[in-house]
Amino acid sequence: MTTRRGFLGLLAGAAGLGTAGFVVGGQAGNNGLLRSRRPLPEPFTVPLPIPQVKRPTRVDGGVEYYTVVQRAADVEILPGARTKIWGYDGTFPGPTFHLRQGRKAVVEVRNELDVPTSTHLHGGVTPPESDGYPTDLVKPFAAKTYTYPVSQRAATLWYHDHRMDYTAPQVWRGLAGLCLVGDAEEDALDLPRDKYDVPLLLTDRAFDEDGAFLYPASHSGMGVEKDYANGVLGDVVLVNGAPWPVLDVDATRYRLRIVNGSNARRYELALDPGGDLVQIGSDAGLLGAPQVHQSLVVAPGERFDVLVDFAAYPVGTEVAVADRLGGQVMRFKVARPGPASAPVPERLAAFDKLDTSVVTRSFDFRTTMEHHGARMWTINGQMYAPGEIIATPRLGTVERWRLTSDFHHPVHLHLAHFQVISRGGGGPLPRDAGWKDTVDIRPYETVEVLARFDGHRGRYMMHCHNLEHEDMAMMADFFVG
Numbered sequence: 001m002t003t004r005r006g007f008l009g010l011l012a013g014a015a016g017l018g019t020a021g022f023v024v025g026g027q028a029g030n031n032g033l034l035r036s037r038r039p040l041p042e043p044f045t046v047p048l049p050i051p052q053v054k055r056p057t058r059v060d061g062g063v064e065y066y067t068v069v070q071r072a073a074d075v076e077i078l079p080g081a082r083t084k085i086w087g088y089d090g091t092f093p094g095p096t097f098h099l100r101q102g103r104k105a106v107v108e109v110r111n112e113l114d115v116p117t118s119t120h121l122h123g124g125v126t127p128p129e130s131d132g133y134p135t136d137l138v139k140p141f142a143a144k145t146y147t148y149p150v151s152q153r154a155a156t157l158w159y160h161d162h163r164m165d166y167t168a169p170q171v172w173r174g175l176a177g178l179c180l181v182g183d184a185e186e187d188a189l190d191l192p193r194d195k196y197d198v199p200l201l202l203t204d205r206a207f208d209e210d211g212a213f214l215y216p217a218s219h220s221g222m223g224v225e226k227d228y229a230n231g232v233l234g235d236v237v238l239v240n241g242a243p244w245p246v247l248d249v250d251a252t253r254y255r256l257r258i259v260n261g262s263n264a265r266r267y268e269l270a271l272d273p274g275g276d277l278v279q280i281g282s283d284a285g286l287l288g289a290p291q292v293h294q295s296l297v298v299a300p301g302e303r304f305d306v307l308v309d310f311a312a313y314p315v316g317t318e319v320a321v322a323d324r325l326g327g328q329v330m331r332f333k334v335a336r337p338g339p340a341s342a343p344v345p346e347r348l349a350a351f352d353k354l355d356t357s358v359v360t361r362s363f364d365f366r367t368t369m370e371h372h373g374a375r376m377w378t379i380n381g382q383m384y385a386p387g388e389i390i391a392t393p394r395l396g397t398v399e400r401w402r403l404t405s406d407f408h409h410p411v412h413l414h415l416a417h418f419q420v421i422s423r424g425g426g427g428p429l430p431r432d433a434g435w436k437d438t439v440d441i442r443p444y445e446t447v448e449v450l451a452r453f454d455g456h457r458g459r460y461m462m463h464c465h466n467l468e469h470e471d472m473a474m475m476a477d478f479f480v481g
């Protein structure tokens with residue numbers, strides 16, 4: 001078995017820090033806030049970009065074939081400045097894949113960066129060899145083919161880098177994008193489509209005087225500076241790669257696909273001057289019925305599909321998306337009349353509610369101090385070791401997993417989708433509804449989920465989706481037999 005330390009030793013020298021091109025951030029801000037060194041733009045002055053749609057290079061026998069290139073590029077994020085990113089096809093976010101249930105997708109990822117990468121389709125029901133295991137690396141100037149059967153229901157997924165110990169800085173540099181899965185059940189619903197179906201990838205970053213990304217990489221070549229061990233927060237909120245953007249909308253209903261792609265930042269989203277967020281989907285697909293929220297807490301890795309009816313506001317109204325945990329996110333301007341909207345469906349998708357399990361397992365997410373004095377994050381008191389199996393669920397079974405924490409930990413399971421059945425000794429919160437793959441565990445809280453292990457046998461993993469925690473060993477492998 002290759003130990004974590006041994007693996008790092010094998011990569012040393014050949015791969016470098018995985019943060020080349022960064023300006024290393026200086027003094028820690030308030031609670032890990034990394035402050036930009038450049039004057040920042042006024043919010044709501046930059047138009048919201050919509051990521052380009054990825055087209056297959058060919059379709060053969062019902063299989064879609066794609067090629068995507070990971071490469072560096074200089075792009076304008078802050079007005080008047082250039083930022084060097086690492087992007088899929090040289091864009092940030094990467095292109096959006098539109099996949100279809102039952103139609104296999106084969107994606108060749110070519111790595112033109114000078115560091116290894118590993119691409120994970122977050123929320124995908126994926127064979128283990130295509131899951132983006134953190135030591136399953138694509139070396140610089142090499143390529144790997146990922147196969148996605150797309151056997152799952154319609155859902156808002158996303159993809160990002162998953163390289164061991166360097167996920168956080170490599171995602172920070174831009175290695176992330178969206179993947180939207182469709183199916184016939186969703187098609188039958190009269191939901192907003194085309195320009196009224198808007199993806200919103202939320203991230204936060206900090207910038208140097210010249211526009212370069214800031215990141216507090218450790219000078220030791222591993223992990224993050226100790227002052228940021230709880231996670232790195234940037235002082236600029238980006239939506240689809242733009243700072244605090246604005247979108248002109250028609251006075252009609254929109255579908256907003258909210259994806260928290262931030263390293264560590266949690267958001268509590270609300271409309272200002274008020275309004276309903278009508279949730280229709282969670283991480284792994286549509287809910288059984290809509291749920292109405294006045295605000296939504298979204299942890300790193302989580303997704304929420306919501307409907308917002310801009311016909312409820314007079315033309316000319318500016319509707320902000322506020323973060324009640326710390327500032328603004330973006331703004332919509334109701335610019336013109338729009339078409340009449342169909343009523344929100346009372347029923348959305350068939351929903352198989354889980355209520356039994358074959359076994360109960362407990363997993364404790366907690367910090368510890370390594371013998372070198374560095375802070376590490378552990379599961380059941382153990383730092384991550386590739387190949388060391390912590391659980392052995394059987395294919396096709398449902399298990400009860402009890403998750404406990406000492407901090408905010410958004411826990412993500414690869415392969416398995418689950419339903420939250422209890423939180424803090426009571427029932428789940430309204431935002432826990434539906435099929436999920438990531439759940440927000442609050443400090444000193446116990447959350448129980450029923451996880452169904454379907455699709456494929458093999459080695460998978462769970463981890464904290466605070467990416468700095470993940471890089472500091474808060475991961476564990478399980479094997480589906």
